[in-house]
Amino acid sequence: MSFLDLKNVTKIYPNGTKAVHETSLSVDEGEFMVFVGPSGCGKSTLLRMVAGLEDITEGDINLDGKLMNEVDPSERDVAMVFQNYALYPHMNVYNNLAYGLKNRGIDKQTIEQKVNDAAKLLQISDYLQRKPSMLSGGQRQRVAMGRAIVRNPKIFLFDEPLSNLDAKLRIQMRLEIKKLQQKVGVTSIFVTHDQVEAMTLADRLAVINNGIIEQLGTPIEIYDNPKSLFVAGFIGSPQMNFLDGNLKNKTLSAEGFEIKDINSDHEGEVTLGIRPEHLSQTENGLINLKVDLVEQLGSDNLVYGQLKDKKDFCYRCPGNQTIEKNSNLSLNIDNNKYYIFDKSTGKRVN
């Protein structure tokens, strides 16, 4: 049994909403697990069940070898960082950090030691006497982290803790969280709907859709090998291009081109997925793109345009290539890096 074990966990809210369906998942000690998925898919619900803030309708949650289902949140020894930080507004930063330790009956000196250590680690030593209302967003974020770290819990839970920060600070805090987690080595679960955040932070990633884990794996596994249309579309930026096609006798025919010798015996209506970055320009390529718009990001250009059948399509090329608006590009798919999904089930077939 691993450190955290979820077995067939289901959550049905009192109003009948089924937020999580029979989900099983194991997280190893010290691992950084990320739950990613669109809004309302049940990420927070799953996380809150681990914390004990929501009852488990069905299934078991084991933490460190103990069944948690009936254990009160205060007894679980887990720490959570909330989206709005939930700092204690009437206590100064020191007491915000110390509160959990006081409740555990730890003596004053040890508390002071631990709070000061955590404050130093997070560079908030200068604000210990301030109230949360006198801190900036980033500083509040650190205090929230400090409150989690100082107790040295079995597991850290993060529920979209970066979504209230501006873009630059978010990237900085993302890095710091990752570094911190590696330094402290605490098992962590991080919830986000931002796939970049998910990819950069995760040791392993669970892509959740409609209360089900669609795919579980390392970020690279999931990027290279999405098992369903949903995962393929959710992970990767800009989004994967999807084209309609038909698969028969190992040959895929799409609007305007064909791909032969496909590694699949599946037949019927399919969706072809091609990532914008897995294309390159050649003479007489498979795909003809009429350019509408070029976004120059410096390192890359994002080329948006339409195929013959007016389907929107995106191509990503190195920033040193100049591409004219309204020009026609001829593109080939790199190294057979395309994905084929059954149109009705969304399952990967190649």
Added chain:
Amino acid sequence: MTRFITSSFSHLILFIGILIMVVPVWMIFASSTHTSSMINMNGLQMFLGDSFYENYLRVLLYQGGFFKEITALKMFFNSFIMATGVAILSVVTSLMAAYALVYYRIKHATLLFWIIFITILVPLELRIFPTYSVMAELNLVNSYFGLIVPISASAIATLFFRQFYKTVPDELLESAKLDGANTWRFFVDFLIPLSKTMIVAMLIFMFVFGYNQYLWPLLVTTSEQYWTVVMGLKMMSGSIVHRFAFVMMSMVPPILIIIVLQKHFIKGVFQDK
């Protein structure tokens, strides 16, 4: 120039308002420092006389009442006990009732709350006889307990605290839970400090409410030993300056409470900002 005129005008109105409120009080105070014969001959006075100590000491220590059993000092003591008791008891019970209504999984909590709330529509005077007979059955007539308890359930304070608790974000409770706080600790360490300002405001409000009670103390006390200041005001006899002095003194406790607690009140408001 027009601004000067309008602002002078509004100041004038304010000034008149202040005069209307302050002058009668001042006249009573000024008159209460003269001798009775002076007032009887010359009417109310605008300026201070020299019988302040004589009049006020006499009022405080004189054995008054029908049976000459109670001094004004004892009445102040009774009123203070009663008002403080009502203030503390009603704030404490309202805090706890609101806590239970908002944070415990009580079936039909909203319905329960509205039942509590409609008691506001039932004034004390309406339920005074049933309440009295309960107190009489319990042998609590002529006791501080009997004076305080029946008027200490405050639906208004419960309403205020409940509405406030509802604005406290759930994450705060959840965060506190994960930090190992049980329900009692959450109440003491979070809700009470967070509602400090409101608690002080309610204490002032309920103190004045308790202090101003007339009908209930009148009914539930038969012994003069339990007379309160407000009852004393009604029963008062004696010379006019002594009555004036008593009236003046009767205003002191509520004012004092407001002055003392207002400091915390304002401090609380600013600290939370």
